[in-house]
Amino acid sequence: MELFTTSLTFILYGxxxxxxxxxxxxxRAWKEWFIFKVAIFWxxxxxxxxxxxxxxxxxxxxPWVSYIDYSLxxxxxxxxxxxxxxxxxxxxxxxxxxxxxxxxSASKIIMCILQFAPLNSAIGTPLLENAFVMLSYIPLYFLxxxxxxxxxxxxxxxxxxxxxATITMCILPMAFLEPVLFANSRVGYVYLIVIxxxxxxxxxxxxxxxxxxxxxMAHVVVENELSKRRVEQYEGFRGVVEVMNHKxxxxxxxxxxxxxxxxxxxxxIDGITETVTDYETFIHTGNEPLDTILxxxxxVCVSRKIGMKCIVDGxxxxxxxxxxxxxxxGNLLDNATxxxxxxxxxxxxxxxxxxxxxHFLKLAVENYFDGDRIELDKKGFPITNKHDTLxxxxxxxxxxxxxxxxxxxxxxxxEDGLFKAHVIFPTDI
Numbered sequence: 292m293e294l295f296t297t298s299l300t301f302i303l304y305g306x307x308x309x310x311x312x313x314x315x316x317x318x319r320a321w322k323e324w325f326i327f328k329v330a331i332f333w334x335x336x337x338x339x340x341x342x343x344x345x346x347x348x349x350x351x352x353x354p355w356v357s358y359i360d361y362s363l364x365x366x367x368x369x370x371x372x373x374x375x376x377x378x379x380x381x382x383x384x385x386x387x388x389x390x391x392x393x394x395x396s397a398s399k400i401i402m403c404i405l406q407f408a409p410l411n412s413a414i415g416t417p418l419l420e421n422a423f424v425m426l427s428y429i430p431l432y433f434l435x436x437x438x439x440x441x442x443x444x445x446x447x448x449x450x451x452x453x454x455x456a457t458i459t460m461c462i463l464p465m466a467f468l469e470p471v472l473f474a475n476s477r478v479g480y481v482y483l484i485v486i487x488x489x490x491x492x493x494x495x496x497x498x499x500x501x502x503x504x505x506x507x508m509a510h511v512v513v514e515n516e517l518s519k520r521r522v523e524q525y526e527g528f529r530g531v532v533e534v535m536n537h538k539x540x541x542x543x544x545x546x547x548x549x550x551x552x553x554x555x556x557x558x559x560i561d562g563i564t565e566t567v568t569d570y571e572t573f574i575h576t577g578n579e580p581l582d583t584i585l586x587x588x589x590x591v592c593v594s595r596k597i598g599m600k601c602i603v604d605g606x607x608x609x610x611x612x613x614x615x616x617x618x619x620x621g622n623l624l625d626n627a628t629x630x631x632x633x634x635x636x637x638x639x640x641x642x643x644x645x646x647x648x649x650h651f652l653k654l655a656v657e658n659y660f661d662g663d664r665i666e667l668d669k670k671g672f673p674i675t676n677k678h679d680t681l682x683x684x685x686x687x688x689x690x691x692x693x694x695x696x697x698x699x700x701x702x703x704x705x706e707d708g709l710f711k712a713h714v715i716f717p718t719d720i
Contacts (some may be wrong), residue, residue: 297344303421308368311390314436396491397427403484576605588624597639622686627658652716660710
């Protein structure tokens with residue numbers, strides 16, 4: 292009976308370790324494992340755990356041998372995960388460390404509870420302990436693990452992984468102190484358990500901050516690169532606008548001469564005139580960088596048959612750098628034109644207008660939206676429905692960052708069939 296109980300304890304320990312790490316693995320990794328290999332692993336693992344249990348039961352081994360057995364169980368699960376799944380190795384190692392901390396902390400909580408409500412059943416104790424551990428994974432998955440699991444771009448650096456591994460190796464051996472220092476002191480034992488749980492979950496929180504900061508840095512890198520490209524495009528398009536001004540002016544005179552001479556069919560003349568009119572109206576707001584950006588976006592709207600209304604006091608936005616002007620207006624208008632390109636032509640209308648009061652400067656970009664509402668995240672940003680979240684979905688965050696940089700704020704909402712992006716700046720900037 293003792294052999295069965297000890298073997299069951301080791302086996303359940305490995306199972307919960309395996310499960311905790313898999314919480315953080317992507318669905319792609321789950322799909323790529325092979326059932327036969329998994330079955331072989333568990334057969335060998337169970338055989339090894341029974342052998343370890345037999346050594347403990349049938350030999351006069353000291354208590355620390357049990358901890359070696361637990362360590363070997365952990366290492367075997369770790370090695371299996373690293374070589375079995377096609378997840379990025381650094382991310383998978385990150386997952387294993389996070390899973391180990393979760394399993395460690397949850398087991399300490401139930402062990403503390405069992406100090407005050409002990410079970411008389413030798414089999415019931417490991418079953419209850421591991422059942423509690425498995426249940427503790429449910430909130431963890433929804434609060435933390437699923438974000439990492441679904442993020443295919445996340446890969447911690449080697450330095451970060453070495454740091455995590457070092458700290459974890461310092462935390463987990465705290466369990467060795469329990470029977471050594473507090474064998475006869477329940478208060479001291481509980482005190483140590485509390486410290487272990489706090490440190491364990493604290494490290495898990497640190498890992499989440501590491502993930503969050505990595506995502507923020509990735510967004511900043513991509514945003515800076517796109518901002519750089521926007522400025523380059525702006526410089527190139529500014530020269531194009533100057534050339535187009537002259538060419539369109541000359542073309543208007545040529546069309547007028549052809550019409551006067553009746554050298555071309557009237558319908559052809561009317562068509563050419565209409566086309567020239569569409570492209571000759573360059574936007575002038577009193578802000579050269581903004582004029583270039585808005586004119587470029589107007590050409591995009593013409594090509595996509597999107598009606599564009601623009602009433603903007605460009606001089607009021609002169610406090611923005613060329614980079615910020617490009618990022619602010621570029622992101623807002625790109626998002627709007629991209630969406631409007633997908634709807635019926637009768638609803639393709641984009642409005643850009645600004646207003647100024649004694650204390651505030653307001654920029655509003657509004658477009659038709661086919662829906663009652665948009666889904667926002669906790670910070671009030673629209674949630675992208677595209678799979679590549681790194682390359683999409685941060686345009687609104689860039690807008691908000693620019694607003695906050697200058698003491699303002701940005702809001703996004705749906706109202707009366709319109710998607711409304713409003714940016715407010717204080718006028719004392």
